[in-house]
Structure formats: C-alpha cells, structure tokens
Amino acid sequence: MTKIELKHVSKTIHKNEVLHDISFMMESGKIYGFQGVNGSGKTMLMRIIIGLIHPTNGSVEINGKVLGRELEFPESIGFLLENPAFLDRYSGYSNLKLLAEIQNNISDAEIKEVLSLVGLNEEASKKKYRKYSLGMKQRLGIAAAIMENPDIIILDEPTNALDMAGVELVKGILQKQKERGALCILSCHDLPVLESLSDEIIKLEKGKIIEHISLSKAGGGTEF
Numbered sequence: 001m002t003k004i005e006l007k008h009v010s011k012t013i014h015k016n017e018v019l020h021d022i023s024f025m026m027e028s029g030k031i032y033g034f035q036g037v038n039g040s041g042k043t044m045l046m047r048i049i050i051g052l053i054h055p056t057n058g059s060v061e062i063n064g065k066v067l068g069r070e071l072e073f074p075e076s077i078g079f080l081l082e083n084p085a086f087l088d089r090y091s092g093y094s095n096l097k098l099l100a101e102i103q104n105n106i107s108d109a110e111i112k113e114v115l116s117l118v119g120l121n122e123e124a125s126k127k128k129y130r131k132y133s134l135g136m137k138q139r140l141g142i143a144a145a146i147m148e149n150p151d152i153i154i155l156d157e158p159t160n161a162l163d164m165a166g167v168e169l170v171k172g173i174l175q176k177q178k179e180r181g182a183l184c185i186l187s188c189h190d191l192p193v194l195e196s197l198s199d200e201i202i203k204l205e206k207g208k209i210i211e212h213i214s215l216s217k218a219g220g221g222t223e224f
C-alpha cells in the first residue's frame with residue numbers, strides 16, 4: 001500500500017508563485033487526473049511528487065517519509081514527463097535495456113513484452129530512437145515508465161502524439177496498472193479521456209486547486 005500526502009505545498013520561481021498551498025492525499029489502486037490549462041502547474045506538481053524539484057514551502061510525504069529529507073526519491077516510481085531522455089543512437093529495445101540495468105530486476109523477455117504491450121513490434125523495437133516518430137517516442141516513454149511495475153506511475157500527457165488506437169492502448173494500460181494496485185497520476189488535455197480514467201480529478205488554476213472531485217464509479221461524484 002502506497003500513500004502520498006501533499007501538505008501545504010507551494011513553489012515560487014523567480015518571485016512567481018507557480019504552486020500555492022496544495023494539500024491532498026493519494027493512495028494505491030487509484031488513478032488521479034490532474035486537469036488545468038497550459039501553465040496551471042500540473043507538470044510542476046508532478047516534478048515535486050517525483051522529487052526532482054523541492055517545494056519552497058510545505059512537504060510531500062511518501063508512506064510517512066518526507067521527500068527531500070527522509071527520502072531522496074520515491075523508492076518505486078516510473079514516470080513520463082515531456083521529452084524523455086533516450087539515446088538517439090540506440091534502438092528502442094536497447095534504450096529500455098540500459099534503463100533496466102540500473103535496477104536489474106526485469107528480464108530481457110519482460111522488456112520485449114512491455115514493448116509489444118505499448119504497440120512497438122519487434123521491427124519497431126530494433127529501430128534507432130532517432131528514427132522514431134513522435135508517437136513511437138511516446139509509446140517508448142510509456143514503456144519505460146511501466147516496465148518495472150512500480151508502485152507509483154506518473155504520466156504527463158501520455159496521449160500526446162498518439163492516434164486513436166494509441167489512446168485506447170494507454171487507457172487499457174493504465175486500467176491494468178491500477179488493478180495491479182499502482183498509484184497512478186495522469187495529466188491529459190483530452191477531458192473525456194481524463195474523466196473516463198480517473199477516480200479523482202484535481203483541477204488546477206494558476207497553481208491553486210480549484211476543484212477536487214471523486215468520480216468513484218459507483219454513482220455520482222463527490223466534491224472534497
């Protein structure tokens with residue numbers, strides 16, 4: 001069971017407050033949808049939850065441990081943020097293999113399995129990354145985020161550059177990850193997609209939460 005608790009998180013960059021007093025809790029087996037227009041703070045909030053950026057005020061606790069103080073990074077996390085850092089000269093498969101070697105807890109067969117899961121067939125997975133289309137890059141980014149079955153999965157705009165089949169694929173993958181018990185965080189400008197997937201929607205505007213709704217599938221929404 002994983003629990004993430006944000007307590008009064010604020011972030012100021014160059015005197016500009018990009019996040020203001022954000023507090024909420026998230027737990028395993030649910031999908032949390034971050035909604036908001038460009039620049040509302042979704043990516044910044046994700047970076048803070050991953051531990052890549054520290055809040056100016058407030059804290060993020062993962063299972064009771066304060067990120068950046070008691071814990072450098074969440075122990076088991078996979079994420080896709082804008083522009084994943086893959087190596088151009090390497091194939092999709094080799095890029096995943098290099099990443100997998102850091103933790104060394106998945107097999108080559110599992111890497112191939114995840115590539116096929118995201119719709120990159122054997123031919124595509126052998127192609128050099130620099131030859132990938134935008135959609136293929138996105139699929140590889142999703143594969144990297146989920147391949148080790150992490151406790152926490154954060155996907156920033158995972159459906160960007162994907163065709164309709166790709167969007168359906170992402171939906172299926174996220175549902176499966178949720179059923180496995182992962183805590184999933186997602187941002188997506190396609191509102192129907194976000195709403196169909198999310199158990200809770202956190203709506204941001206100018207760095208503030210303006211709405212936090214539970215879309216618990218068993219009837220009606222609840223406002224927090």
Ligand SMILES: Nc1ncnc2c1ncn2[C@@H]1O[C@H](COP(=O)(O)OP(=O)(O)OP(=O)(O)O)[C@@H](O)[C@H]1O
Pocket residue numbers: 013014018036037038039040041042043044045
């Ligand atoms: N490195 C940075 N330096 C200064 N300001 C930044 C930096 N990164 C983000 N910001 C500011 O933080 C605010 C929130 O940006 P963020 O990228 O989190 O928005 P977003 O909701 O993810 O937008 P989008 O939908 O375009 O991805 C914006 O006003 C942005 O200009």
